[in-house]
Amino acid sequence: MAHVSDLIATDIEEYLSAHERKSLLRFITCGSVDDGKSTLIGRLLYDSKMIFEDQMTALESDSKKVGTQGGEIDFALLVDGLAAEREQGITIDVAYRFFSTEKRKFIVADTPGHEQYTRNMITGASTADVAVILIDARKGVLTQTRRHSYLVSLIGIRKVVLAINKMDLVNYDQGTFAHILGDYVDFAARIGLTDITAIPLSALKGVNMVERAAETPWYNGPSLMEYLETVETADAKRHSPFRMPVQWVNRPNLDFRGFSGQIASGEIRPGDAIRVQPSGRTSTVARIVTQDGDLKLAVAGQSVTLSLADEIDISRGDVISRNDAPAGIADQFEATLVWMADAPMLPGRPYLMKIGSKLVSASITEPKYKVHVNTLEHLAAKKLELNEIGIVNVALDQQIAFDPYEENATTGGFILIDRISNATVGAGMIHFALRRSENVHWQAVDVAKAQRAASKGQKPAILWFTGLSGAGKSTIANLVEKKLHAMGRHTYLLDGDNVRHGLNKDLGFTDTDRVENIRRVAEVSKLMVDAGLIVMVSFISPFRSERRMARELVEAGEFLEVFVDTPLAVAEQRDVKGLYKKARKGEIKNFTGIDSPYEPPENPEIRIDTTTQSVEQAADAIVKNLAEKGLI
Template sequence: MSHISDLIATDIDQYLKVHEKKSLLRFITCGSVDDGKSTLIGRLLYDSKMIFEDQMTALESDSKKVGTQGGDIDFALLVDGLAAEREQGITIDVAYRFFSTEKRKFIVADTPGHEQYTRNMITGASTADVAVILIDARKGVLTQTRRHSYLVSLIGIRKVVLAINKMDLVDYDKAVFERILEDYRAFAARIGLTDITAIPLSALKGVNMLEEAAETPWYHGPSLMGYLETVDVEDAARQAPFRLPVQWVNRPNLDFRGFSGQIASGEIRPGDAIRVQPSGKTSTVARIVTHDGDLPVAVAGQSVTLTLADEIDISRGDVISRTDSPAHVADQFEATLVWMSDAAMLPGRPYLLKIGATTVSASVTEPKYKVNVNTLEHLAAKKLDLNEIGIVNVATDRPIAFDPYAENHDTGGFVMIDRISNATVGAGMLHFALRRSENVHWQAVDVAKDQRAELKGQKPAILWFTGLSGAGKSTIANMVEKKLYALGRHTYLLDGDNVRHGLNKDLGFTDADRVENIRRVAEVSKLMVDAGLIVMVSFISPFRSERRMARELVKQGEFFEVFVDTPLAVAEERDVKGLYKKARRGEIKNFTGIDSPYEAPEHAEIHLAAADLSVEAAADQIIGRLREAGVI
């Protein structure tokens, strides 16, 4: 028995060693709804002997219950794992599957066909080397075929298999195949897809899946599996300049300091000169350290720790490049942005931008246009809604190291994250740095904020009054300023209505305009704090994101959110300006509290139950809080 066990262990060990040496191909299947993506993947799993006996038994049983394939095995059931998918007969999530043949290992992403799940398709395509785009031979090139092809091109996939499926339903007609291929090539040429291999298939019947089939004697190209096993995928990451995004500063003891991460591209050797970005500091690689010992050379895909000849300041998120081909550094960019959130992208709204191991605050400063991916038409845009794709200008709060996405996917691709929910709301590709980001520099001055404040005998601060229209914000802010003036303090009051007569007179009351309104006022408030003033800002400012953005422009302790908490019924009853009546009659659109939301503060420094307080009492409460904080 021991001898048999040793033989089994040896066979397993040899199998694993052979398996390790196989190359890995990642590919994506996409197309319109019901083109047969899941059936195709299920057939590949079946033909590559990746189905266990109990799975096969369950598949045969489920196929009989579903009864959609006229007695044939429904291979789609192997992939459509979600109950909702089986009930609807469609794929609504990205399903990843692994399988292997004697020649290669594969990871395939089965992505949704519906337009509303475009974000899922982007996720699946982000790591793929090849795209298998399915077309129903009965329907030809459809809108969703063009949409997915555009997204494939956008992500940077250059090798496409045009799988013209369900040929059995058109009697394997060569003319149908050639007509679809001609239509597709005409569209693909417009988006830069030229490496196209068209294969006539019947995934359900297994025609041209493993080998050339008798049903298509007029076709002399590869089978689908034959193509996938032999397609040469260039290792672009090995050829690109060296990039190591630092994920961790490794300091186990005082005698060792290294910088760990996975090499995104290129290769590195001990003795190579490197540059750390965005700081620009330089040094030389001393060692390449791994768990299994030092390496003479490290290449893309390997996780390593570099030690340097010099003690220089490096943090998580920095990028290590070779000095002969450093990354770019900038804080303003043009980018393609795919919006993936139900809440629209609004210019000026602060988000988090994550690129590699770096996370910075960022906003879209200007949408240039959005793309109709069905016609490739450029359309004017002030915002981006769910699944829309736009060309935009992006600004970050500090310079970051990057490469154009076309040159390096790892250092040129990014995601945008909602600052409050931490949900991923967008994915993008950087094109280039805006020229002005390289030419505009901060001008140093000799008189600073502390000196200006000292001259006035006070600590500068922002009192940010927020609440519904008619809550009493401006009235209370005005009383607070009078009391501060009586105390000899230097102040200024920025009122929403007054600012809209000048600085913001070009803005309306859409969500996008409200965001820009607050962004401008927040920047002005920051300048006033820098001047040493106590500035009162009285704006509805309905969105938490923008109030948070304003807070983060100044130092901790310099921002006081004052929530003038007046119930809607009370504010509407006051209706000093008659705005609520107009809003109720539909004469004013996007009115906060009526047809536009108000997001109440969750942790305001000063919370005023304004309906229960006199103006004098509310102002005294604020003055008392400022005394406690040492502002006055």
């Protein structure tokens, strides 16, 4: 198979040792559809002889069956492993391949070219040292070329190979090469990419892939393989401040307690003073423990267990820093966000944020603008759609340790996760902490929720009535409050229409405004619970995500979801306010149940079937439920 060293036959241990000592380069290939990324990687694997005989036989057979080269070897098939990729002739998923030469080891990520799969490209680029950006010599710089270059710049890759491919189809014309290079350099300078090596290629023909070719006598630079074997990547992680996100508290027995994780940056020695963040507790490193024994020095990239001189509280997700150069601490940030989900990003909607090994609740409080990747123009935005890139403010439910992404990708990069589906929906890069994150603190008070509730002789709670317009939510909630008031309970009713006359009068009925509508009401409800009240909330609240956010603002047992379950046909037949009729005529846009979705509760505490229960029966059932739960 591969480049075969004589040492394999004469001294296998020396061969393995030499192979182990080789440096490793991670790089990605990206560009527009059909620029030849998979062919380029396939050619590298072929020319570096990293193909087994059975793979070669299969490649020759597949090239005749599904290849695009008229029966000749189609090198792209070495990489495009998905059936859908072979059928369409495009890359969908990120394909990772390992190969090596006498000088270096490589891990290459072949990333998708189609705009629809930009999110996959982010995944492949996140660990790369070099980006190989391909351009079809016949087409020049395209929108997707600019998009991928911009993402490469955002992620922090600074070394770029501009692989101007398919030069054989333009007769290896130097003028074409120079024109494309000029266009690209002008754009790249605007996004901070200056370390660019342009190479004229024909991946299919092998021109300038491994050796400089006679077909381009006017080109004096390195071949692609020569560049990859010799490019130097600065070991910035080794020289950055020490950071180790804690992945696991290692307690095998009563005599040992350590904190395990991979060192993200910097170095550490026994005796060094450390600080645990965000708590701020300090100690010194007693031991650096590994499976192969204790270390006197540990550096970025190593996975170790730190044993400390003091017994201090440390949990998964905390960050251990050197005491003389700690990370920042904040709960609000400005960040760049790449949106990776089909459903749009909505301000105020709660997501999960994973940064390092820390998982916290997060929401986008304010999109400042989105970036047009072709022109780099800043455009006003209230939300982000699939593959859009925006500058946003992010708010968390707790403080975290962080660094700006440009200083440390591990402690500055994050992903957003949908709380319902658990799917990754966004990838972000922290710029800086917002000043209000430092200046706004929680003020301690002397009279607490328990005391306020005790003075009223009740337990506080939220009764969250949800259902379609016309389901009867407000009518039932009003009667429940009337019954509780007659029992001497302290209550308040927040009704959707009433709140929109004041607190939420500035909001419309778009998905974005609906999310903000519920966020504000949920926060008010939380304050009322803190005041010791039983609060009835009567809102359509169509999205499960926002109802879950409201639930998580209060303690367990304080939130009861009341699903007023009325079929759309029944609600529309009632149409007390005439809203359905207007919505059907198109006079009202974004009306729940007509042209805006309603997500019914999956496991409500109370379900009211208004097709079989009267308002009086429904109210009595709810009051009875409160009594059974010990709330009244």
